[in-house]
Amino acid sequence: xxxPSSHTELPDSSSLRHILAVAxxxxxxxxxxxxxxxxxxxxxxxxxxxxxxxDYGLLLFMDEHGLALQQTGKGAPGxxxxxxxxxxxxxxxxxxxxAGQLVARAVGMQKTRAPLQVLDAxxxxxxxxxxxxxxxxxxxxxxxxxxxxxxxxxxxxxASLNEACAxxxxxxxxxxxxxxxxxxxxxxxxxxxxxxxxxxPHRDKSALVKKEMQVFRQVVGDDDxxxxxxxxxLGCARYRVVVKRPRKAPAIAGxxxxxxxxxxxxxxxxxPIRALPA
Ligand SMILES: C[S@@+](CC[C@H](N)C(=O)[O-])C[C@H]1O[C@@H](n2cnc3c(N)ncnc32)[C@H](O)[C@@H]1O
Numbered sequence: 647x648x649x650p651s652s653h654t655e656l657p658d659s660s661s662l663r664h665i666l667a668v669a670x671x672x673x674x675x676x677x678x679x680x681x682x683x684x685x686x687x688x689x690x691x692x693x694x695x696x697x698x699x700x701d702y703g704l705l706l707f708m709d710e711h712g713l714a715l716q717q718t719g720k721g722a723p724g725x726x727x728x729x730x731x732x733x734x735x736x737x738x739x740x741x742x743x744x745a746g747q748l749v750a751r752a753v754g755m756q757k758t759r760a761p762l763q764v765l766d767a768x769x770x771x772x773x774x775x776x777x778x779x780x781x782x783x784x785x786x787x788x789x790x791x792x793x794x795x796x797x798x799x800x801x802x803x804x805a806s807l808n809e810a811c812a813x814x815x816x817x818x819x820x821x822x823x824x825x826x827x828x829x830x831x832x833x834x835x836x837x838x839x840x841x842x843x844x845x846x847p848h849r850d851k852s853a854l855v856k857k858e859m860q861v862f863r864q865v866v867g868d869d870d871x872x873x874x875x876x877x878x879x880l881g882c883a884r885y886r887v888v889v890k891r892p893r894k895a896p897a898i899a900g901x902x903x904x905x906x907x908x909x910x911x912x913x914x915x916x917x918p919i920r921a922l923p924a
Contacts, residue, residue, distance in 0.1 A: 668682055682706065730801055763783070766778075767825035768841075784817050785819070788822075835882070889914070
C-alpha cells in the first residue's frame with residue numbers, strides 16, 4: 647500500500663492542470679507546498695495573493711492555517727480545507743451527539759460494544775471518518791483524487807499536532823488511490839463495515855450548493871462508478887455496507903437497501919450482511 651504521505655501525480659489528461667497551480671502566502675514556509683507542486687506535477691507560483699492571480703482559476707494554497715483549495719480573483723469564496731481542530735468539526739468534536747449521531751447509528755455503533763474496523767472508501771475531506779474515529783472506530787480511508795488527498799493529508803497532519811485530536815487521528819490511516827482496487831483484492835470479511843459517500847451527480851448549478859462546495863465538485867467531478875463500489879463493498883464487509891446519499895436521491899443502482907437512517911439533508915442506506923456482535 648502507498649504510504650499515507652505519498653501523493654500521486656495528476657494524469658496528463660486532467661483538465662485541472664490548466665487551471666490549478668500551487669502557491670503560498672508570505673507567512674507560510676514554501677517547502678511543503680513546493681514539494682507538493684512537484685509531486686502532483688502542477689505549476690509552482692511561489693508567494694502570491696490569490697485575489698491577484700489571473701492565469702489560474704484555482705490554487706492549492708498554503709498559508710499559516712494549512713493547505714487549502716482557493717479560488718482566485720476578486721470576490722472569490724473562502725478556502726476549502728480539511729479542518730478538524732477548529733470550525734465545524736472542532737465544535738462537533740466537543741459538543742456532538744456521540745453514538746446517537748446519524749452516521750454512527752448507520753454504521754451500527756449503538757448495536758455493538760466491539761470497536762469497529764471501518765473502511766471509508768470515499769474519504770473526501772474526511773469529516774465522516776473523523777466523526778466515526780472520534781467515537782472509537784478504527785478507520786482506513788481511501789481517497790483517489792490527488793488534490794483532495796493532499797488536502798486531507800494536510801488536515802490530518804495538523805490535527806495530529808493537537809492534543810485533543812491526536813488520539814482520534816491515530817485511529818485513522820489514509821491511503822491514496824482507488825478503493826475499488828483494494829476492495830476487489832481484499833476478499834470476504836476484510837473489514838467490519840464499508841462506508842461509501844460517492845459524489846452524487848448534481849446536474850443543476852443551483853445556488854443551493856454552497857460556493858465552496860462547487861469548487862470541491864469542480865476538482866472531483868462525478869463519481870459515476872458508485873454501483874461498482876457498492877458491489878465490491880458487499881464482497882468485503884463482514885457486517886454491513888453503509889451508503890450516504892442526499893435525502894431525496896435514489897439509492898445506488900444494485901440491491902435495495904434493507905434499512906435507512908434519514909436526516910434533514912442526508913440519508914444513510916444500510917445493506918446488512920450479518921448481525922453485529924452485541
Ligand atoms: C462526497 S466526497 C466524500 C465526503 C466525505 N464523506 C466527508 O465526510 O468529507 C466523495 C469523495 O470520494 C472520492 N472517491 C470516489 N470514488 C472513490 C474511489 N473509488 N476510491 C477512492 N476515492 C473515491 C472522491 O474523489 C471524493 O473526494
